[in-house]
Amino acid sequence: MNRIRAVARRELNAYFDSPIAYVFLTVFFVAALFTFFNINAFFSRGVADLRGLFDSIPFLMVLLVPALTMRLWAEETRQGTFEMLVTLPARDRELVLGKFLASWGLLAIGLALTLILPFTVSFMGDLDWGPVIGGYVGALLLGAAYLAVGQFVSATTENQILAFILAMVVCFVLYGIGVDAFTNLLPDRTAALFRSLGTGSRFESIARGVIDLRDLAYYASISGFFLAASVATLKIRRWA
Amino acid sequence: MGRISSLLLTLALAGLNLVAFNLLLDGFSGARVDLTEERLYSISPATKRIVRSLEDDVTIYGYFSQRTHPQLAPLVPQVADLLEEYAALSGGRVHVEIIDPGEDESAAEEARERFGVEMMPFRMASKYEAGVVNAYFSVVLRYGDQYERYGFRDLIRVEPLPDGNFDVRLRNLEYDLTRALKKVVYSFRGSxxxxxxxxxxxxxxxxxxxxxxxxxxxxxxxxxxxxxxxxxxxxxxxxxxxxxxxxxxxxxxxxxxxxxxxxxxxxxxxxxxxxxxxxxxxxxxxxxxxxxxxxxxxxxxxEAIEDALRRQAPGFLKTVGLVVPEPELPEELMRQLQMQGQRLPQPPPEFEQVRRLLELDYQIASVDLNDAAGVPTEVDTLVVLRPENLPDRALYHLDQYLMRGGRVILCGGAFSAKLDAQGLRVDAVESGLDDWLSHLGVTIEKTLVLDDRNQSMLIPQTQMTALGPMRTFALEPYPYLVAVQEEGLVNDQLARAVGAVGLYWSSPISLDEERLAAQELNSMELLRSSERSWVDDDTTAISFVDYEVPEEGTEPQLLAVALTGRFESYFNEREIPAREILPAMDAGEAPPSTDVALTRSPETRLVVVSDADFLSDFVATTIGTTEGGFFEENLIFMQNLIDWTNLDNDMIGIRSRGAALRRLAPRESGKGMIEALNYAVPALVLLGLATLRWSRRRNVRPVVAPRPLGTIHSSGRTEG
The missing domain is CATH 3.40.30.10 (Glutaredoxin)
Structure with missing residues (x-):
């Protein structure tokens, strides 16, 4: 546990020592606020809720989360610190978990920066906080899944750009299989299955304000699987 | 390589296990937390109670097409889940059948013949498919040989989005089902x-x-x-x-x-x-x-005793007595038609929509206050809509109904709006109830309430363009359409939960505290206009939309109030108006009245709303249902009032939830400021974070102090 924490702290420091953290956080909150106010037209809609934010979060994360994970392992490989890291007393899964927690922490900071919105809305109207809490919980879970995917992709390559694009593609596919535009092309039974596999449709369910064990299990499974796959990749790279 | 392949195998197995675990969980719907304030996604206690108390079998049919509009497709499982929950709660009383009549000729035939369920055409506009899809989307609840049908319009709420798309959501299906269950089951109960x-x-x-x-x-x-x-x-x-x-x-x-x-x-x-x-x-x-x-x-x-019993026993459908004004043709039209020698057509009723909608929840009885027998004993709540020139005898019947312990909801202000050939007109209305009400302690002032917090109205405008004058419509704030919101919804249970109520061309109510105190009546305020509201008695100004909030004299006006207690009869120590004598019997003097008035009511309830337009057909077909209109909310408010007068709180909770959009408080200015602030705060937080980190880093001393050049030996690395 201590070692996980140490790895997480090292990674989080690394984020903030480079401009990555600041660029990510700025882009994240500006993009979130811009879609909320301008694209989803909060004022002219005139309804006191945060759908304008949460509707765009799954897509926003597909674009931005890979930027957090692309360097997690690719950078170590490129700088040649990979060998050093894997010979440290920390075990592979501690390294993976530590890096995961660091990136999750940064994402949480990004989400926290948008917390100004619910306060604004509750000041202007009678806001139901349930869907807001649900929305943020859902966003954290969704982010965790994407971060796990991103870390796995990063572990398989030493090219950051490749890691970024690949992670984006995988996240997009996971998101896309659940959206209506895609499921409409399928026969209904299959469509229902794909809807339940998509990351976005699960998120919508939580963002309504209903936290269902099934949705939690779904996100935990995705995150768990890709983190395990990252550990496996590290092992294979070491053995190879 | 054996290690690698066994590792990959382990990973694959773990993945499969996770899939299996998720599939297994899929059928398990019990473990969930509903965080929404009104428990929008959970079955309410009232539903549970009503469903569990079913004594006979009820079948709910869900007619859904497999191939349906893409935006409806995700809603089908939601409806099906809810229906299954009813079945599970009822302990075998509720049977659910989900049917696709598109797949099954005979089912389609039966759906049409038996319940009038038809396919609906839905327009599609996706990239891959365009045109129209015909699909079933109905729910039918059957009890014995009675049934209630809910079509697409009853089940679905469509809200336009700024990007031109539509947001499609389920309306309040639980409320629809539960009230149908309640009605269908309760109305079957015999004495x-x-x-x-x-x-x-x-x-x-x-x-x-x-x-x-x-x-x-x-x-x-x-x-x-x-x-x-x-x-x-x-x-x-x-x-x-x-x-x-x-x-x-x-x-x-x-x-x-x-x-x-x-x-x-x-x-x-x-x-x-x-x-x-x-x-x-x-x-x-x-x-x-x-x-x-x-x-x-x-x-x-x-009969009277049985009616009273029915009122007081749970599980019987409530009877609402509806008193509406006699429909009449506009004078002008009448004159015109008479001049042309045409037969006069049936005048259109003024409160038909609200009657039809209330029939979904209650037994509706048309009550004529002039009827010699007075208000029938079966009436649980008497709703009087826009009383006009009530004769004394009608007033006596109303009074005595209240004295028997009947519950009365009185809607009507000093003015009422009409739309005719000349445009919008507002006429003064003499209810004939003024003295009666002021005897109880309530006065409806002869003025109109204007409010800066209002609903906009589509106003025709003529614009001069290069091509000549052009008639356009613009949404303009219109102060006579008072939007009662937030602190104006004074009562939590009855009003606040509705979200908003719109009162149109209403009048202020004032209470005579002394009169109330003398009868030991309790008053409970329900609706108030906003701080920036004022009164005016100039009815010629109603067609102007330009208004300015007066500098002085703005204050909230009371628009609806509920009184509870033991009311004193207006006819206590007053002469009782004589019964109407049939003309044939009119042989000289009317015989002296032998009526004896009840002088004091038992504990009962009276609600006064200073407007009837808010429920009229005129509003229901025009301003009440256009963008920003309040008719839907107004109806909920009325249903809440009826239930409250009957001490029946079952539906009040379910009815309102999710029905009202949570609207933003309207504001003209400061939007840009608010938006800028929302960007500024996170930016400052981020800047603070960066500064903090930077200053911390400057203060951190290197673990190993730099040594003067030339004195580096070899050891530095290994000790770290």
């Missing part, structure tokens, strides 16, 4: 079940003097006969006692304290005084029988 459903016994107290005036002498016997019949049916559930306070001063005192029953006398002749009262009591309600009437027979007494 033989009455006593089974009453929990505590009901007691009838007859106060009758020995020496009754001749015309009333038969009445005590009629009451006794009715009581004997009911005792036979109800056994211990029905108690009867007969008392004569006229010979027993102590008893007279007690009866006065308990029921405020004072000796009565016929008309203004003074005559000898006597007692003739009937009180029906259960644990939480007292009602008064109207006995001092020649027409009373054992049968009418029994």
């Amino acid at each position: 033989e079940e009455l006593f089974e459903r009453v929990e505590s016994p009901m007691r009838l107290t007859l106060l009758a003097s020995e020496g009754l005036p001749e015309i009333f002498q038969e009445i005590p016997e009629a009451v006794r006969t009715a009581a004997a019949e009911l005792q036979e049916k109800g056994g211990e559930k029905f108690l009867f006692r007969e008392l004569d306070p006229s010979t027993d001063d102590a008893l007279a005192d007690e009866m006065y304290r308990k029921y405020q029953a004072a000796p009565m006398s016929v008309g203004f002749f003074g005559g000898e005084s006597f007692y003739l009262y009937g009180f029906l009591e259960t644990e939480d309600r007292v009602e008064q029988l109207y006995l001092a009437d020649e027409g009373i027979s054992a049968a009418t007494v029994r």
Whole structure:
């Protein structure tokens, strides 16, 4: 546990020592606020809720989360610190978990920066906080899944750009299989299955304000699987 | 390589396990937390209670096409899940069948023949498919040979989005289903079940003097006969006692304290005084029988008692008596048609929509206050919409209904709007109730309420363009359409939960605290206009949209109030208006009235709303249902009022939830400021974070102090 924490702290420091953290956080909150106010037209809609934010979060994360994970392992490989890291007393899964927690922490900071919105809305109207809490919980879970995917992709390559694009593609596919535009092309039974596999449709369910064990299990499974796959990749790279 | 392949195998197996685990969980819907304020996605306690209390089988059919509109497809499982929950709750009473009539000719035939379920055409506009898809989207609830059908429009709410798309959501299906269950099940209950459903016994107290005036002498016997019949049916559930306070001063005192029953006398002749009262009591309600009437027979007494029982036992459909103005043609049209020698058409009714919508929840009885028999005893709540020039006798019937313990909801202000060939017109309305209301302590002022917080109205405008004048429409704020929101919804349970109520061309209500106190009435404010509201009596100004909020004299105006307590009759010590005499019998003098007014009501409830337009067909078809209109919310408010007067809180909670959009408080200015602030705060936080980190880093001393050049030896690395 201590070692996980140490790895997480090292990674989080690394984020903030480079401009990555600041660029990510700025882009994240500006993009979130811009879609909320301008694209989803909060004022002219005139309804006191945060759908304008949460509707765009799954897509926003597909674009931005890979930027957090692309360097997690690719950078170590490129700088040649990979060998050093894997010979440290920390075990592979501690390294993976530590890096995961660091990136999750940064994402949480990004989400926290948008917390100004619910306060604004509750000041202007009678806001139901349930869907807001649900929305943020859902966003954290969704982010965790994407971060796990991103870390796995990063572990398989030493090219950051490749890691970024690949992670984006995988996240997009996971998101896309659940959206209506895609499921409409399928026969209904299959469509229902794909809807339940998509990351976005699960998120919508939580963002309504209903936290269902099934949705939690779904996100935990995705995150768990890709983190395990990252550990496996590290092992294979070491053995190879 | 063996290690690698076994590792990959482990990973693959773990993945499969996770998939299996998720599939296994999929059927498990119990573990969830509903965080929404109104528990929007959970079955309400009222539904649970009603579903569990079902005594006969109910079948709910869901007619859905497999191939349906893409935006409806995700809603089908939601509906199906809810239906299954009903089935699970009912312990086998509710059967659910999900049917795709598109797949099954005979099912389609049956759906059409039996329930009138048809396919609906939905327009599609996706990238891959365009055109129209015909699909089923209906729910039918069947009970015996009765059924209720819910089509697409009843089930779905479509909200336009700024990007031109539509947001498609389920309306309040649980409310629709539960109220249908409640109605369908309750209306089937016959009077033989009455006593089974009453929990505590009901007691009838007859106060009758020995020496009754001749015309009333038969009445005590009629009451006794009715009581004997009911005792036979109800056994211990029905108690009867007969008392004569006229010979027993102590008893007279007690009866006065308990029921405020004072000796009565016929008309203004003074005559000898006597007692003739009937009180029906259960644990939480007292009602008064109207006995001092020649027409009373054992049968009418029994009916009145059964009606009272039905009111007080749970599980019976409530009867709402609706008093609406006699529909009439606009004068001008009438004159025109008469001049042309045409037959006059049937005038359109003014409150047909609200009647139709209330019929979904209640038994609706049309009540004519001029009817010689007064308000029927079966009426649980009397809703009077825009009373106009009520004759004295009608007023007497209304008064005596309240005195019996009836519940009254009175809607009507000093003005009412009409749309005719000349455009919008607002006319003064004389209700004929002014004296009656002020006797109770309520005055509806003869002015109009204007409010800066209002609904906009589409106003025709003529614009000069290069091509000549052009007529356009623009949404303009219109101060006579008062949008009651937030702090204006004074009462939490009845009003606040609705989200908003729109009152149109309403008048301010003022309360006479002294009169209220004299009768020991409690008043409960329900609706108020905003701080920036004022009054005006100039009805010619109503077609102007340009307005300015006056500098002075703006204050919230009371627009709806509920009174509870024991009301004093307006006809106490006033002459009772004579019965209407049929013209054929009009042989000289009308005979003197033999009516004896009830002078004090038992504990009951009266609601006054200073507007009736808010529920009128005019509003329901125009401003109430266009963008920003409040008709839907107004209806919920009315249903809440009806349920509240009946002490029936079951549906109040479910009805309102999710129905009202949570609207932003309207504001014209400061939007840019708010938006800028929302960017500034996170930016500052981020800047703070960066500064903090930077300063911390500067203060951190390197673990190993730099040594002067040239003195580096070899050891540095290994100790770190």
